[in-house]
Amino acid sequence: MNVLLLGSGGRESALAWKMAQSPMVESLFIAPGNPGMKAYGNCVSVDWKDRHALAHFCTAENIHMVVIGPEDPLVEGLADYFAESPELSHIHVIGPKKEAAQLEGSKDFSKEFMRRHGIPTAGHRTFTSDQLEEAKHYLTTIDGPYVLKADGLAAGKGVLILDNLADALHEMDAMLGQAKFGAASSRVVVEEFLDGIEFSVFVLTDGKDFMLMPEAKDYKRIGEGDRGLNTGGMGAVSPVPFVDSEVKKEVLSNIIAPTIRGLAHEKMDYVGFIFFGLIHTAKGVKVIEYNCRMGDPETEVVIPRVDEDLIPLFIDAATKKLLTRPMAQSEMAACTVMQVSGGYPEAYEKGKPISGLDMDIEGVLVFQAGTKERDGQIVSHGGRVLCATGMAPEASTALAKAYERLDQIEFEGVYRRNDIGVDLGLR
Numbered sequence: 001m002n003v004l005l006l007g008s009g010g011r012e013s014a015l016a017w018k019m020a021q022s023p024m025v026e027s028l029f030i031a032p033g034n035p036g037m038k039a040y041g042n043c044v045s046v047d048w049k050d051r052h053a054l055a056h057f058c059t060a061e062n063i064h065m066v067v068i069g070p071e072d073p074l075v076e077g078l079a080d081y082f083a084e085s086p087e088l089s090h091i092h093v094i095g096p097k098k099e100a101a102q103l104e105g106s107k108d109f110s111k112e113f114m115r116r117h118g119i120p121t122a123g124h125r126t127f128t129s130d131q132l133e134e135a136k137h138y139l140t141t142i143d144g145p146y147v148l149k150a151d152g153l154a155a156g157k158g159v160l161i162l163d164n165l166a167d168a169l170h171e172m173d174a175m176l177g178q179a180k181f182g183a184a185s186s187r188v189v190v191e192e193f194l195d196g197i198e199f200s201v202f203v204l205t206d207g208k209d210f211m212l213m214p215e216a217k218d219y220k221r222i223g224e225g226d227r228g229l230n231t232g233g234m235g236a237v238s239p240v241p242f243v244d245s246e247v248k249k250e251v252l253s254n255i256i257a258p259t260i261r262g263l264a265h266e267k268m269d270y271v272g273f274i275f276f277g278l279i280h281t282a283k284g285v286k287v288i289e290y291n292c293r294m295g296d297p298e299t300e301v302v303i304p305r306v307d308e309d310l311i312p313l314f315i316d317a318a319t320k321k322l323l324t325r326p327m328a329q330s331e332m333a334a335c336t337v338m339q340v341s342g343g344y345p346e347a348y349e350k351g352k353p354i355s356g357l358d359m360d361i362e363g364v365l366v367f368q369a370g371t372k373e374r375d376g377q378i379v380s381h382g383g384r385v386l387c388a389t390g391m392a393p394e395a396s397t398a399l400a401k402a403y404e405r406l407d408q409i410e411f412e413g414v415y416r417r418n419d420i421g422v423d424l425g426l427r
Protein backbone atom coordinates (compact mmCIF):
# COMPACT_ATOMS: atom_id res chain seq x y z
CA MET A 1 0.00 0.00 0.00
CA ASN A 2 0.97 3.63 -0.38
CA VAL A 3 1.44 5.51 2.86
CA LEU A 4 1.72 9.23 3.53
CA LEU A 5 3.38 10.40 6.76
CA LEU A 6 2.91 14.02 7.83
CA GLY A 7 5.68 15.78 9.73
CA SER A 8 9.38 16.57 9.61
CA GLY A 9 10.92 16.00 13.02
CA GLY A 10 12.88 13.30 14.80
CA ARG A 11 9.61 11.60 15.73
CA GLU A 12 8.57 11.31 12.10
CA SER A 13 12.09 10.18 11.16
CA ALA A 14 11.77 7.24 13.56
CA LEU A 15 8.25 6.43 12.33
CA ALA A 16 9.40 6.59 8.70
CA TRP A 17 12.42 4.40 9.46
CA LYS A 18 10.09 1.81 10.97
CA MET A 19 7.33 1.93 8.34
CA ALA A 20 9.83 1.74 5.49
CA GLN A 21 10.77 -1.74 6.75
CA SER A 22 7.23 -3.07 6.30
CA PRO A 23 6.80 -5.47 3.38
CA MET A 24 3.26 -4.09 3.09
CA VAL A 25 4.46 -0.61 2.12
CA GLU A 26 4.85 -0.08 -1.60
CA SER A 27 5.58 3.66 -1.50
CA LEU A 28 6.17 5.79 1.55
CA PHE A 29 5.65 9.53 1.06
CA ILE A 30 6.63 12.02 3.72
CA ALA A 31 5.32 15.59 3.76
CA PRO A 32 7.42 17.59 4.14
CA GLY A 33 10.07 15.33 5.75
CA ASN A 34 13.72 16.30 5.99
CA PRO A 35 16.93 15.33 4.15
CA GLY A 36 17.57 12.38 6.48
CA MET A 37 14.17 10.90 5.69
CA LYS A 38 15.03 10.55 2.02
CA ALA A 39 16.62 7.26 3.05
CA TYR A 40 13.17 5.96 4.02
CA GLY A 41 10.77 7.42 1.47
CA ASN A 42 9.88 10.19 -0.95
CA CYS A 43 9.81 13.60 0.67
CA VAL A 44 7.16 15.80 -0.93
CA SER A 45 6.35 19.44 -0.36
CA VAL A 46 2.62 19.09 0.34
CA ASP A 47 1.41 21.38 3.11
CA TRP A 48 -1.25 19.78 5.35
CA LYS A 49 -2.79 23.21 5.87
CA ASP A 50 -3.64 23.34 2.18
CA ARG A 51 -6.37 20.72 2.37
CA HIS A 52 -7.21 20.95 -1.31
CA ALA A 53 -3.59 20.22 -2.28
CA LEU A 54 -3.39 17.41 0.25
CA ALA A 55 -6.61 15.81 -1.06
CA HIS A 56 -5.32 16.13 -4.61
CA PHE A 57 -2.01 14.49 -3.68
CA CYS A 58 -3.71 11.58 -1.90
CA THR A 59 -5.91 10.90 -4.91
CA ALA A 60 -3.13 11.30 -7.49
CA GLU A 61 -0.74 8.99 -5.59
CA ASN A 62 -3.40 6.47 -4.59
CA ILE A 63 -2.66 6.86 -0.88
CA HIS A 64 -4.20 4.17 1.37
CA MET A 65 -3.01 5.37 4.75
CA VAL A 66 -2.13 8.72 6.29
CA VAL A 67 -0.11 8.78 9.51
CA ILE A 68 -0.27 12.16 11.25
CA GLY A 69 2.86 12.85 13.34
CA PRO A 70 2.33 16.19 15.13
CA GLU A 71 -0.58 17.47 17.21
CA ASP A 72 -1.54 20.62 15.31
CA PRO A 73 -3.23 18.95 12.33
CA LEU A 74 -5.12 16.66 14.72
CA VAL A 75 -6.33 19.44 16.98
CA GLU A 76 -7.36 21.36 13.84
CA GLY A 77 -9.48 18.46 12.60
CA LEU A 78 -7.48 16.94 9.75
CA ALA A 79 -8.70 13.42 10.61
CA ASP A 80 -12.32 14.70 10.45
CA TYR A 81 -11.63 16.23 7.03
CA PHE A 82 -10.54 12.86 5.67
CA ALA A 83 -13.54 11.07 7.20
CA GLU A 84 -15.97 13.66 5.84
CA SER A 85 -14.60 13.92 2.27
CA PRO A 86 -16.22 11.31 0.00
CA GLU A 87 -13.06 10.97 -2.11
CA LEU A 88 -10.81 10.51 0.96
CA SER A 89 -12.98 8.60 3.43
CA HIS A 90 -11.60 5.19 2.34
CA ILE A 91 -8.11 6.24 3.52
CA HIS A 92 -6.97 4.89 6.89
CA VAL A 93 -6.04 7.88 9.02
CA ILE A 94 -3.81 7.27 12.04
CA GLY A 95 -4.59 10.14 14.39
CA PRO A 96 -7.72 11.03 16.39
CA LYS A 97 -10.60 13.26 15.34
CA LYS A 98 -10.75 16.85 16.53
CA GLU A 99 -13.02 16.20 19.50
CA ALA A 100 -10.80 13.47 20.96
CA ALA A 101 -7.63 15.43 20.13
CA GLN A 102 -8.80 17.92 22.74
CA LEU A 103 -7.28 15.53 25.26
CA GLU A 104 -4.14 17.41 24.25
CA GLY A 105 -5.65 20.55 22.68
CA SER A 106 -7.42 21.72 25.84
CA LYS A 107 -6.02 21.21 29.34
CA ASP A 108 -9.46 21.92 30.80
CA PHE A 109 -11.07 19.30 28.54
CA SER A 110 -8.51 16.69 29.58
CA LYS A 111 -8.85 17.52 33.29
CA GLU A 112 -12.64 17.23 33.09
CA PHE A 113 -12.31 13.95 31.16
CA MET A 114 -10.06 12.56 33.90
CA ARG A 115 -12.45 13.76 36.59
CA ARG A 116 -15.41 12.09 34.88
CA HIS A 117 -13.56 8.80 34.67
CA GLY A 118 -11.82 8.80 38.04
CA ILE A 119 -8.33 8.92 36.56
CA PRO A 120 -5.70 10.10 39.08
CA THR A 121 -4.34 13.57 38.29
CA ALA A 122 -3.53 16.85 40.05
CA GLY A 123 -6.50 18.79 41.45
CA HIS A 124 -7.32 21.86 39.36
CA ARG A 125 -9.43 24.99 38.83
CA THR A 126 -10.01 26.62 35.44
CA PHE A 127 -10.43 30.38 34.97
CA THR A 128 -11.54 32.35 31.90
CA SER A 129 -10.40 35.87 30.96
CA ASP A 130 -13.43 37.47 32.64
CA GLN A 131 -12.41 35.78 35.91
CA LEU A 132 -8.97 37.38 36.32
CA GLU A 133 -9.67 38.78 39.79
CA GLU A 134 -11.18 35.51 40.95
CA ALA A 135 -8.16 33.61 39.59
CA LYS A 136 -5.75 35.90 41.43
CA HIS A 137 -7.73 35.64 44.63
CA TYR A 138 -7.69 31.84 44.31
CA LEU A 139 -3.88 31.90 44.08
CA THR A 140 -3.71 33.75 47.40
CA THR A 141 -5.65 30.91 49.06
CA ILE A 142 -3.32 28.08 48.02
CA ASP A 143 0.31 27.17 48.71
CA GLY A 144 3.09 27.15 46.13
CA PRO A 145 4.69 26.03 43.97
CA TYR A 146 2.00 27.41 41.65
CA VAL A 147 1.29 25.52 38.42
CA LEU A 148 -0.32 27.71 35.73
CA LYS A 149 -1.23 26.19 32.38
CA ALA A 150 -2.51 27.87 29.24
CA ASP A 151 -5.56 25.83 28.23
CA GLY A 152 -4.70 25.54 24.52
CA LEU A 153 -1.69 24.47 22.46
CA ALA A 154 1.32 26.70 23.15
CA ALA A 155 4.16 24.73 21.54
CA GLY A 156 5.27 23.29 24.89
CA LYS A 157 5.69 26.73 26.46
CA GLY A 158 2.29 27.14 28.10
CA VAL A 159 3.10 25.61 31.50
CA LEU A 160 4.59 27.83 34.19
CA ILE A 161 5.72 26.60 37.59
CA LEU A 162 6.34 29.44 40.03
CA ASP A 163 7.72 29.25 43.54
CA ASN A 164 6.34 32.48 44.95
CA LEU A 165 2.94 34.10 44.99
CA ALA A 166 4.05 37.45 43.53
CA ASP A 167 5.39 35.74 40.39
CA ALA A 168 2.26 33.61 40.13
CA LEU A 169 0.00 36.68 40.33
CA HIS A 170 2.14 38.47 37.75
CA GLU A 171 1.99 35.53 35.33
CA MET A 172 -1.74 35.13 35.84
CA ASP A 173 -2.09 38.78 34.76
CA ALA A 174 0.09 38.15 31.71
CA MET A 175 -1.69 34.95 30.65
CA LEU A 176 -5.31 35.70 31.38
CA GLY A 177 -5.21 39.53 31.30
CA GLN A 178 -2.75 40.18 28.47
CA ALA A 179 -3.05 36.99 26.39
CA LYS A 180 0.63 36.04 26.82
CA PHE A 181 0.00 32.86 24.81
CA GLY A 182 -2.68 34.36 22.56
CA ALA A 183 -5.98 32.49 22.43
CA ALA A 184 -4.29 29.50 24.13
CA SER A 185 -4.25 31.40 27.43
CA SER A 186 -7.78 32.82 27.23
CA ARG A 187 -8.40 30.07 29.76
CA VAL A 188 -5.87 29.16 32.43
CA VAL A 189 -5.82 25.97 34.46
CA VAL A 190 -4.31 26.22 37.95
CA GLU A 191 -3.11 22.85 39.14
CA GLU A 192 -2.03 21.29 42.38
CA PHE A 193 1.77 20.86 42.29
CA LEU A 194 2.81 17.22 42.10
CA ASP A 195 6.17 16.07 43.36
CA GLY A 196 7.75 12.97 41.87
CA ILE A 197 9.61 11.48 38.96
CA GLU A 198 8.14 11.69 35.46
CA PHE A 199 7.88 9.05 32.76
CA SER A 200 5.65 8.36 29.79
CA VAL A 201 3.72 5.44 28.42
CA PHE A 202 2.23 5.10 24.97
CA VAL A 203 -0.55 3.09 23.42
CA LEU A 204 -1.96 2.55 19.97
CA THR A 205 -5.75 2.45 20.20
CA ASP A 206 -8.84 2.12 18.04
CA GLY A 207 -10.94 3.78 20.74
CA LYS A 208 -12.03 0.52 22.39
CA ASP A 209 -8.92 -1.70 22.60
CA PHE A 210 -5.29 -0.76 23.00
CA MET A 211 -1.76 -2.02 22.56
CA LEU A 212 0.73 -1.01 25.20
CA MET A 213 4.07 0.17 23.82
CA PRO A 214 7.47 0.51 25.54
CA GLU A 215 7.68 3.27 28.15
CA ALA A 216 10.20 6.14 28.12
CA LYS A 217 11.64 8.93 30.20
CA ASP A 218 12.59 12.19 28.53
CA TYR A 219 14.74 15.12 29.58
CA LYS A 220 12.87 18.36 29.03
CA ARG A 221 15.14 21.09 30.37
CA ILE A 222 17.90 22.67 28.29
CA GLY A 223 20.52 22.55 31.03
CA GLU A 224 22.34 19.71 32.72
CA GLY A 225 20.93 18.71 36.10
CA ASP A 226 17.44 19.53 34.74
CA ARG A 227 17.96 23.28 34.93
CA GLY A 228 16.92 26.13 32.68
CA LEU A 229 14.14 26.50 30.15
CA ASN A 230 11.86 23.76 28.96
CA THR A 231 12.54 22.39 25.49
CA GLY A 232 10.77 19.90 23.26
CA GLY A 233 13.05 17.28 24.83
CA MET A 234 16.83 16.81 24.91
CA GLY A 235 17.06 13.04 25.18
CA ALA A 236 15.14 9.94 26.19
CA VAL A 237 15.65 6.42 27.46
CA SER A 238 13.61 3.23 27.24
CA PRO A 239 13.03 1.06 29.22
CA VAL A 240 12.77 3.14 32.41
CA PRO A 241 14.39 1.26 35.31
CA PHE A 242 11.86 2.26 38.01
CA VAL A 243 8.88 1.33 35.84
CA ASP A 244 8.70 -2.26 37.09
CA SER A 245 5.83 -4.72 36.69
CA GLU A 246 4.02 -3.29 39.74
CA VAL A 247 4.12 0.26 38.36
CA LYS A 248 3.01 -1.01 34.95
CA LYS A 249 0.09 -2.86 36.52
CA GLU A 250 -0.96 0.29 38.38
CA VAL A 251 -0.71 2.39 35.21
CA LEU A 252 -2.71 -0.15 33.21
CA SER A 253 -5.53 -0.54 35.67
CA ASN A 254 -5.80 2.99 37.09
CA ILE A 255 -4.91 5.08 34.06
CA ILE A 256 -4.81 3.40 30.64
CA ALA A 257 -7.82 1.10 30.89
CA PRO A 258 -10.14 3.78 32.34
CA THR A 259 -8.97 6.25 29.68
CA ILE A 260 -9.83 3.88 26.84
CA ARG A 261 -13.13 2.92 28.51
CA GLY A 262 -13.86 6.63 28.88
CA LEU A 263 -13.24 7.27 25.19
CA ALA A 264 -15.51 4.38 24.24
CA HIS A 265 -18.19 5.42 26.74
CA GLU A 266 -18.21 9.00 25.43
CA LYS A 267 -18.18 7.71 21.83
CA MET A 268 -15.08 9.71 20.95
CA ASP A 269 -13.58 8.48 17.72
CA TYR A 270 -9.96 7.78 18.57
CA VAL A 271 -7.65 5.97 16.16
CA GLY A 272 -3.99 6.54 16.88
CA PHE A 273 -1.47 6.96 19.62
CA ILE A 274 -2.07 8.25 23.13
CA PHE A 275 0.91 9.59 25.04
CA PHE A 276 0.37 9.47 28.80
CA GLY A 277 2.68 11.92 30.57
CA LEU A 278 2.85 10.49 34.09
CA ILE A 279 4.41 11.28 37.44
CA HIS A 280 5.31 8.75 40.09
CA THR A 281 4.36 10.44 43.38
CA ALA A 282 4.28 9.24 46.99
CA LYS A 283 0.52 8.81 46.48
CA GLY A 284 0.83 6.69 43.36
CA VAL A 285 1.11 7.38 39.65
CA LYS A 286 -0.86 10.37 38.33
CA VAL A 287 -1.44 11.85 34.89
CA ILE A 288 0.34 15.14 34.15
CA GLU A 289 -0.98 15.35 30.61
CA TYR A 290 -2.33 13.48 27.63
CA ASN A 291 -0.92 14.00 24.16
CA CYS A 292 -2.81 12.84 21.10
CA ARG A 293 0.35 11.71 19.25
CA MET A 294 3.71 10.16 19.97
CA GLY A 295 6.39 12.12 21.85
CA ASP A 296 9.53 13.62 20.44
CA PRO A 297 12.23 12.42 21.34
CA GLU A 298 10.39 9.52 23.06
CA THR A 299 9.48 8.02 19.66
CA GLU A 300 13.17 7.79 18.81
CA VAL A 301 13.63 5.25 21.64
CA VAL A 302 10.16 3.66 21.73
CA ILE A 303 9.79 2.82 18.04
CA PRO A 304 13.22 1.17 17.63
CA ARG A 305 12.20 -1.14 20.51
CA VAL A 306 8.94 -2.19 18.83
CA ASP A 307 9.46 -5.67 17.48
CA GLU A 308 6.57 -5.99 15.06
CA ASP A 309 5.35 -4.39 11.86
CA LEU A 310 3.32 -1.26 12.59
CA ILE A 311 1.36 -1.28 9.34
CA PRO A 312 -0.97 -4.24 10.10
CA LEU A 313 -1.55 -2.72 13.55
CA PHE A 314 -2.44 0.61 11.96
CA ILE A 315 -4.91 -1.17 9.66
CA ASP A 316 -6.47 -2.98 12.64
CA ALA A 317 -6.74 0.32 14.52
CA ALA A 318 -8.32 2.15 11.59
CA THR A 319 -10.80 -0.68 10.98
CA LYS A 320 -11.52 -0.96 14.72
CA LYS A 321 -10.22 -4.53 14.93
CA LEU A 322 -7.39 -3.95 17.34
CA LEU A 323 -6.95 -6.54 20.09
CA THR A 324 -5.86 -5.46 23.55
CA ARG A 325 -2.36 -6.89 24.01
CA PRO A 326 1.14 -5.51 24.50
CA MET A 327 3.02 -4.61 21.34
CA ALA A 328 5.94 -7.00 20.84
CA GLN A 329 9.05 -5.33 22.16
CA SER A 330 12.75 -5.91 21.96
CA GLU A 331 14.74 -6.69 25.10
CA MET A 332 17.32 -4.19 23.86
CA ALA A 333 17.54 -0.82 25.58
CA ALA A 334 17.45 2.38 23.54
CA CYS A 335 18.82 5.79 24.50
CA THR A 336 18.69 8.92 22.41
CA VAL A 337 20.47 12.25 22.77
CA MET A 338 19.55 15.43 20.88
CA GLN A 339 22.06 17.72 19.28
CA VAL A 340 20.63 21.27 19.15
CA SER A 341 21.52 24.71 17.83
CA GLY A 342 23.33 26.93 20.35
CA GLY A 343 20.81 29.31 21.92
CA TYR A 344 17.82 26.95 21.64
CA PRO A 345 15.10 27.09 23.04
CA GLU A 346 15.55 30.86 22.67
CA ALA A 347 16.96 32.56 19.55
CA TYR A 348 19.47 30.51 17.55
CA GLU A 349 21.13 30.59 14.14
CA LYS A 350 20.29 28.26 11.28
CA GLY A 351 22.09 27.26 8.12
CA LYS A 352 25.20 25.74 9.74
CA PRO A 353 26.79 22.95 7.66
CA ILE A 354 26.71 19.60 9.47
CA SER A 355 29.69 17.24 9.21
CA GLY A 356 29.99 13.60 10.19
CA LEU A 357 26.58 12.44 8.98
CA ASP A 358 28.26 9.98 6.60
CA MET A 359 30.03 8.12 9.39
CA ASP A 360 28.55 5.14 11.17
CA ILE A 361 28.63 3.22 14.43
CA GLU A 362 27.00 -0.19 14.58
CA GLY A 363 23.84 -0.19 16.66
CA VAL A 364 23.25 3.57 16.36
CA LEU A 365 20.53 5.28 14.36
CA VAL A 366 20.75 8.97 13.53
CA PHE A 367 17.38 10.67 13.16
CA GLN A 368 17.43 14.11 11.60
CA ALA A 369 14.94 16.76 12.76
CA GLY A 370 15.74 20.42 12.03
CA THR A 371 17.84 19.98 8.91
CA LYS A 372 17.62 21.01 5.28
CA GLU A 373 19.62 20.63 2.11
CA ARG A 374 21.45 23.64 0.68
CA ASP A 375 23.71 23.36 -2.36
CA GLY A 376 24.03 19.61 -1.90
CA GLN A 377 24.99 19.94 1.76
CA ILE A 378 22.92 19.25 4.88
CA VAL A 379 22.66 22.29 7.14
CA SER A 380 20.92 23.02 10.44
CA HIS A 381 17.41 24.38 10.08
CA GLY A 382 15.85 24.27 13.53
CA GLY A 383 16.45 24.19 17.27
CA ARG A 384 16.56 20.45 17.66
CA VAL A 385 18.76 19.46 14.74
CA LEU A 386 19.19 15.70 15.05
CA CYS A 387 19.52 12.89 17.54
CA ALA A 388 21.42 9.63 17.81
CA THR A 389 19.70 6.55 19.25
CA GLY A 390 21.99 3.84 20.58
CA MET A 391 20.69 0.31 21.07
CA ALA A 392 22.29 -2.41 23.17
CA PRO A 393 21.33 -5.09 25.69
CA GLU A 394 22.50 -2.76 28.48
CA ALA A 395 21.11 0.78 28.64
CA SER A 396 24.48 2.19 29.69
CA THR A 397 26.09 0.73 26.55
CA ALA A 398 23.26 2.08 24.40
CA LEU A 399 23.77 5.53 25.86
CA ALA A 400 27.55 5.42 25.45
CA LYS A 401 27.08 4.49 21.79
CA ALA A 402 24.70 7.40 21.21
CA TYR A 403 27.27 9.83 22.64
CA GLU A 404 30.07 8.22 20.65
CA ARG A 405 28.09 8.77 17.44
CA LEU A 406 27.28 12.38 18.34
CA ASP A 407 30.98 13.04 18.94
CA GLN A 408 31.39 12.47 15.19
CA ILE A 409 28.76 15.06 14.23
CA GLU A 410 29.65 18.73 14.28
CA PHE A 411 28.17 22.05 13.31
CA GLU A 412 28.89 25.58 14.48
CA GLY A 413 27.34 26.32 17.87
CA VAL A 414 26.29 22.71 18.49
CA TYR A 415 24.97 21.97 22.01
CA ARG A 416 23.78 18.87 23.81
CA ARG A 417 23.23 17.70 27.37
CA ASN A 418 25.94 15.37 28.53
CA ASP A 419 23.95 14.09 31.49
CA ILE A 420 21.16 12.12 29.80
CA GLY A 421 20.58 8.98 31.92
CA VAL A 422 22.87 10.13 34.74
CA ASP A 423 19.93 10.26 37.18
CA LEU A 424 19.17 6.63 36.30
CA GLY A 425 22.76 5.53 36.88
CA LEU A 426 23.37 4.91 33.17
CA ARG A 427 26.37 7.19 32.79
Ligand code: AMP
Binds near residue numbers: 122194220
Ligand atom coordinates in the same frame (compact mmCIF):
# COMPACT_ATOMS: atom_id res chain seq x y z
P1 AMP B 1 2.71 19.66 30.43
O1 AMP B 1 2.86 20.48 29.21
O2 AMP B 1 1.37 19.62 31.03
O3 AMP B 1 3.34 18.29 30.25
O4 AMP B 1 3.70 20.29 31.51
C1 AMP B 1 5.07 20.47 31.24
C2 AMP B 1 5.89 20.07 32.43
O5 AMP B 1 5.52 20.84 33.57
C3 AMP B 1 5.68 18.62 32.87
O6 AMP B 1 6.45 17.74 32.17
C4 AMP B 1 6.06 18.69 34.31
O7 AMP B 1 7.47 18.65 34.46
C5 AMP B 1 5.59 20.04 34.74
N1 AMP B 1 4.26 19.96 35.36
C6 AMP B 1 3.08 20.04 34.73
N2 AMP B 1 2.05 19.92 35.61
C7 AMP B 1 2.60 19.76 36.82
C8 AMP B 1 2.06 19.59 38.13
N3 AMP B 1 0.75 19.59 38.38
N4 AMP B 1 2.93 19.44 39.15
C9 AMP B 1 4.27 19.47 38.95
N5 AMP B 1 4.82 19.63 37.72
C10 AMP B 1 4.01 19.78 36.67
Ligand code: GLY
Binds near residue numbers: 218232233
Ligand atom coordinates in the same frame (compact mmCIF):
# COMPACT_ATOMS: atom_id res chain seq x y z
N1 GLY C 1 8.86 15.18 24.55
C1 GLY C 1 7.61 15.66 24.95
C2 GLY C 1 6.59 15.74 23.90
O1 GLY C 1 6.73 15.23 22.81
O2 GLY C 1 5.55 16.33 24.16
